[in-house]
Amino acid sequence: MAGSSAQSSTAERIGYISRIESFSTCHRLHSIHLSDEENKEVYGKCNNPNGHGHNYKGLNKCVFCICFQIDAKTGMVMNLTDLKKCIEEVIMIPLDHKNLDKDVPYFTTVVSTTENVAVYIWDNMVKVLPPGLLYEIKIHETDKNVVVYRGE
Numbered sequence: 512m513a514g515s516s517a518q519s520s521t522a523e524r525i526g527y528i529s530r531i532e533s534f535s536t537c538h539r540l541h542s543i544h545l546s547d548e549e550n551k552e553v554y555g556k557c558n559n560p561n562g563h564g565h566n567y568k569g570l571n572k573c574v575f576c577i578c579f580q581i582d583a584k585t586g587m588v589m590n591l592t593d594l595k596k597c598i599e600e601v602i603m604i605p606l607d608h609k610n611l612d613k614d615v616p617y618f619t620t621v622v623s624t625t626e627n628v629a630v631y632i633w634d635n636m637v638k639v640l641p642p643g644l645l646y647e648i649k650i651h652e653t654d655k656n657v658v659v660y661r662g663e
């Protein structure tokens with residue numbers, strides 16, 4: 512019967528929890544590995560020398576998804592309040608209301624596509640979370656453009 516015997520325990524169950532944060536950034540898509548002409552060709556309007564912004568309508572949403580065993584005593588995969596603190600320190604302070612290319616040293620040599628922002632967020636979040644907990648970083652750069660990175 513569902514919910515009986517070993518199935519009723521949370522001890523061996525894996526849960527997925529997520530927290531969504533929004534951050535505002537501006538950037539310019541421009542690769543140091545391409546010529547100016549090639550950059551214009553590849554990135555079009557997003558190569559505008561003075562950059563462009565994201566998130567002025569609540570976009571640039573980032574979903575932080577954590578996956579782990581549900582603790583039998585606390586009933587939690589991880590305390591979302593602790594996750595909130597990690598996100599604030601590691602992601603919001605360095606990125607929110609920043610020019611990615613000028614304010615974040617990582618993007619001096621790495622083009623600030625959403626794929627690379629997802630990698631940056633992943634690499635910094637894994638440093639502060641217990642090993643194996645981070646499952647997925649999903650960024651909604653605009654209403655229509657969504658990037659997922661799972662550390663592969």
Ligand SMILES: Nc1nc2c(c(=O)[nH]1)N=C([C@H](O)[C@H](O)COP(=O)(O)OP(=O)(O)OP(=O)(O)O)CN2
Pocket residue numbers: 540557623624625626652653654655656
């Ligand atoms: N693979 C990627 N392609 C593009 C990225 C990216 O990060 N990875 N980024 C951009 C631009 O920075 C920007 O996100 C594009 O904005 P925009 O064209 O305004 O976005 P939409 O397609 O959602 O807007 P429309 O309303 O459809 O015009 C480009 N490519």
Ligand SMILES: [Zn+2]
Pocket residue numbers: 538557563564565
């Ligand atoms: Zn952009």
